[in-house]
Amino acid sequence: xxxxxxxxxxxxxxxxxxxxxxxxxxxxxxxxxxxxxxxxxxxxxxxxxxxxxxxxxxxxxxxxxxxxxxxxxxxxxxxxxxxxxxxxxxxxxxxxxxxxxxxxxxxxxxxxx
Amino acid sequence: xxxxxxxxxxxxxxxxxxxxxxxxxxxxxxxxxxxxxxxxxxxxxxxxxxxxxxxxxxxxxxxxxxxxxxxxxxxxxxxxxxxxxxxxxxxxxxxxxxxxxxxxxxxxxxx
Numbered sequence: 001x002x003x004x005x006x007x008x009x010x011x012x013x014x015x016x017x018x019x020x021x022x023x024x025x026x027x028x029x030x031x032x033x034x035x036x037x038x039x040x041x042x043x044x045x046x047x048x049x050x051x052x053x054x055x056x057x058x059x060x061x062x063x064x065x066x067x068x069x070x071x072x073x074x075x076x077x078x079x080x081x082x083x084x085x086x087x088x089x090x091x092x093x094x095x096x097x098x099x100x101x102x103x104x105x106x107x108x109x110x111x112x113x
Numbered sequence: 114x115x116x117x118x119x120x121x122x123x124x125x126x127x128x129x130x131x132x133x134x135x136x137x138x139x140x141x142x143x144x145x146x147x148x149x150x151x152x153x154x155x156x157x158x159x160x161x162x163x164x165x166x167x168x169x170x171x172x173x174x175x176x177x178x179x180x181x182x183x184x185x186x187x188x189x190x191x192x193x194x195x196x197x198x199x200x201x202x203x204x205x206x207x208x209x210x211x212x213x214x215x216x217x218x219x220x221x222x223x224x
Contacts, residue, residue: 031210042200043157043214050210059213090156094210102149102212104156 002026006091006105013081013112021076021108023091029103030096032074034058034066036087037107043090049074081112116140117201122219125195131188133218135201138182144204146177148186150197151217157200160186191222 007022025032030051035043035058045058049068063085065077074093078085091105118136125131137146145164149157161168161175163184168175174187188195200217204210 033212035214042198042216045211045213048210048212056211058211088154092156101159101162102147102157104158107154107156 004091004093004103004105006089006108008108009106010109011111013078013110015081015083015112017081018077018079019081019110021078021089021091021110023074023076023105024072025074025091025093025103026072027093027095027103028071029093030071031094032068033092033094033102034064034074034076035090035092036060036085037090038087046076046089078110083112086110086112116203116213117215119199119201119215119218121216122221124221124223125188125191127193127222127224128190131191131195131220131222133186133188133199133201133220134183135186136183137201137203140181140203142181146175146184147202147212148173148175149200149202149214150195151200152194152197157214160199191220193222193224196220196222 004025033048034046037043044060047066049055052071055066089108092102094102145162147162148160151157161173163175177184198217198219200214
């Protein structure tokens, strides 16, 4: 199993550009998450999904969109990138139920200039 | 929106036990407490979880108070490699998958 795979690992965007961060998991997990982490800060939940076709907002959803058309994939779309979106983005997944452990990807470092 | 409160930072001498507290006074009866740690800029790593009984695994022990309003993560013999940010989290709401991380505790293990 590859676990949770995020691409790209690094990206530099210009203000106003758009891009999609890809996340895929091969563990057949129902739950998937996107977090962002600013320097020296904790993780903030952007969006999450409890299954294909179902997504919900987290703490900081503004400026982002997600979709979940398959169990495996959970892409995060940034529209009109702003410097405030410079951050490290982590995707995570877990199995259904109370005892599901969160599995994280390696992160995607995004810089908006 | 985080449902947990942790000290911002703690120090521990190498070889000593590190006891990291977490307050989760609004936890619901069926919500588990999870502990993760993050070393440098890596993705957080699962450590342990529990509902109401004390739990132990190869990494740590988790002590949950009888009223479940607080817990303590214990690293029995801290090493320099245990220097990390430790997060205590609970699920937000009994019928959602929402998992909120707080600011965590930065544990510095010193020689």
